[in-house]
Amino acid sequence: MNAYYWLYLSSVLFAVGATTVLVRRNAIIVFLGIELMLNAANLAFITFARLRGNLDGQVIALFVMLVAAAEVVVGLAIIVAIFRTRRTASVDDVNLLKY
C-alpha cells in the first residue's frame, strides 16, 4: 500500500481538526479539534519514519503523545475552572484578555 495515502489521511485529519478549532465555540469540542491536529501530526511523523526507515519520527510521536496527555490534563482543568466561575463553556465568552 502506498505510504502517501497515510499522508493524505494525515492532511485530511489536520484540516478537520483545524476547522473544528476555528468554527466551533464549545471549549470541549475545540479541544477535540486540537487533539485531532496533534494526532494528524503524529501520523505524519510515523509515516515519514516508515518512509525513511529510521525511528526518529516514532520517537517524536511518543513525545507528542506524552505532551498531549499533560496538555489535556491542564486544559481540561482550565475549562472546568472557567465553567465553574462563568457558567459557560463557550470560548467566545472568555474574551477578557485583549487590548
Added chain:
Amino acid sequence: MTVLSAALPAGGLVAAARTGVAHVIETSTIGGSTASGTVETWAWLLVAFPLAGAAVLLLGGRRTDRWGHWLAVAASWAAFVWGALLFFSLQHHPAAERSRDLHLFTWVPAGSFHTDAGLLLDPLSVSFVLLVTFVGSLIHVYSVAYMAHDPDRRRFFAYLNFFVASMLLLVLADSYLLLFVGWEGVGLASYLLIGFWNHNPAYAAAAKKAFVANRVGDIGLSLAMMAIFAGFGSLAFRDVLPATGHASQGLLTGIGLALLLGACGKSAQFPLQSWLGDAMAGPTPVSALIHAATMVTAGVYLVVRSGPVYQHAPTAQLLVVIVGAVTLVFGAVVGCAKDDIKKALAASTMSQIGYMMLAAGLGPVGYVFAIFHLLTHGFFKAGMFLGAGSVMHGMNDSVDMRRYGGLRSTLVVTWATFGLGWLAILGVPPFSGFWSKDKIIETAFATGDGARPWLFGGVALLGAGLTAFYMSRLFFLTFHGRSRWTEDARPHESPLLMTVPMVVLALGSAGLGVLLAAGDTFRHWLEPVTGAGAEKPPVISSAVLPWLTLALVAVGAALAWRQYATRPVPTVAPAGSLLVQAARRDLFQDDVNEIALMLPGQYLTRSLVFVDNRGVDGAVGGIAALVGGLGGRLRRWQPGFVRSYAASMLAGALAVTLGVLALAVRI
C-alpha cells in the same frame, strides 16, 4: 628638574640672572634644624590660617556670631605674622637661593600626567604675601566696626578670610594649575562679597557681572594652561619658565596672549574692565580688599610671574603695554567725570593697574616697578577706600560727592589719612607714589625704539596729569569747598577701630616708597625673580622728566582746585560736554558690550530655543505621535477571541510553510 638642568647647565645660575631668565628655583629639601627651615617647611600655614577661619565661620553657623569676626581677624593677622617670619627667613639666604619650592603632596598622579601641589617661596611671592596679609588684616580690623550693625557680619568675615586664603594660594602656587585654583577661589570670593547685599537686585546683578567678566578671562587662562601643557609637558613654573628659550615663537605668543586675556579679566583691564565699576556694590571694605590687596593685582602678578614667556614673545609683550596704556587713559577719563566717590576710586584703580600692566610689558626693569607700584598702590588705595567708607559712614551711606564738601573740619582723621593717600597717588615727593609711578613713566620713556618710547611714555605722562586732576577733584569735592550736605546728614568721625587702620595705611602711603626705593632695595630684592634688565637712558633726560611730571601734576591739581574748591559746586550734575557725558557712562563700555556681545547672544539663544521647540521637539513629538497612532491601530488585532488568535496562528503557519516550500522548489 630634568628640564631645569637641561636649560641651565653648570654655572647657569649666574648667566641666567644676567640674561633675565632668572626663574631659578631650588628644589633642594628645605629644612635642616634651623628655625628658618621650619618656617619655610610650614609655609602652607599661610593659606591654612585664613582658610580654617573661613571654614569655622561658615560651618559653625550662628554659634560663632558673637566672636566670629575676631577669629577672622586673628586668622588674618596670624597669616601676616607667618608671612613676616617667612620674609626674614628668606633674607637669611644669599640672593640666588631665595627661591624655594616646597613640595606639599602629589596632586594628580594620572599615568603620564603628573602634577604636584607645591608652594613657591621667592621674593616675588613673599612680597605679595606681605601686602595681601598686612593690608588684608587692616581691612579685617576696619570691617569689625564698619559691619558692626550688619546681621550677617559673621558670613562677611568668613568670605573675607576665604578671599585672603585664595589670594595667598594664587601667589604662592608653584604651578599654573594650583595658581588656577587660587584664581578661581578669588573669583568666587569676589562674587560672594560684591553680592553680599544680594537682597538688592542691582547688587546681585553687579556680582553676576563681575563673575561673568572673570569667566571670560578664565577661559584665557585655561587656554594658556592647555597650550603650556601641550608645549612643555608640565604646568610647574620650574619646568616651564626656564624652558621658554627653547620654545617656538608662535607657541609663546599664543600663551602670552591667552595669559593676557586672563589677566585682563581679573585685573579689570581693557576690554574686560566693565565689571570693576559695578563691583562697588559690595560693602566698602570689600572694595578696598579687591582694589588694593587681592583680586585686581592677580593679573599683574600673572604677567610678571610669566615674565620669561613675554620676554621671548615680543608681540604679546607689546600687547600687554598697549592694554596697559589704553586702560590707563580709559580709567583716568572715566574717573574725571564720576560723582560717586567709590566709582571714581574704582576708575582710579583701573587706571593705576593700567600703569602696572604697562610696566609689566616693559621687560625686567618694568617688572620691578610694576610690583613696586602695586605695593605702594595697595597701601594708598586701601587707605583711600577705607577713608571713603569712613566718609560714607558719617554721611548716611551717601556716595554722591556733590552732597559732600567741607568735611575737613568734622572728619579730621579721615581728611588727614585720605590726604596722604591723595598725595601718594599724585606722585608728590617724597610720598610713595612718586617713587613707583615716576619710575614707570621713566621706564616707559626708556624702552623700545623709534616712536615707541615717545608714545607709551607720553601716555604714562598724560595719565599722571589726568590722575592729578581727578584725584584732586575727588579730594576737594569731598573735604574742601562749601558743605553741600543733605539736611539729615550729621557727619561724625569714625570709631578707633576704623581710624587706626586708616592711619597705618596712610603712614604706609607716605613712607613705603622711600623705604623700598632707598638704595634700590626693592629692585635688588626682586632681581633673583625678575632678572636684571639692561637699563637704557630715557629719551627725555631723567633729570628733566620728574620735573615735567610734577609740573603736569601741579597743573592737574590746580585745575581741580580752581574748579571744585574755590567755585561753588552745583549739587545736581550739570549736563557737561559730550566727553563728560560719555565718561559718566563709562565711555559706553556697557553699551558696547550689550550691542556687541549681549544682543547677538540673546538673539542666538532665542533662535536656538525656537529651533529646539519647533525642530527638535517637533521631530521627537512627531515620532511619538506616529508610533502611538500606529499602536492604536495595531492593537485592534487583539480582540480577545481565542478563535481569531487560532486563525491568525494558522494563517501564519501556512504562510511560513508555503514560504519554505517555495524556497525549496526554487533551489
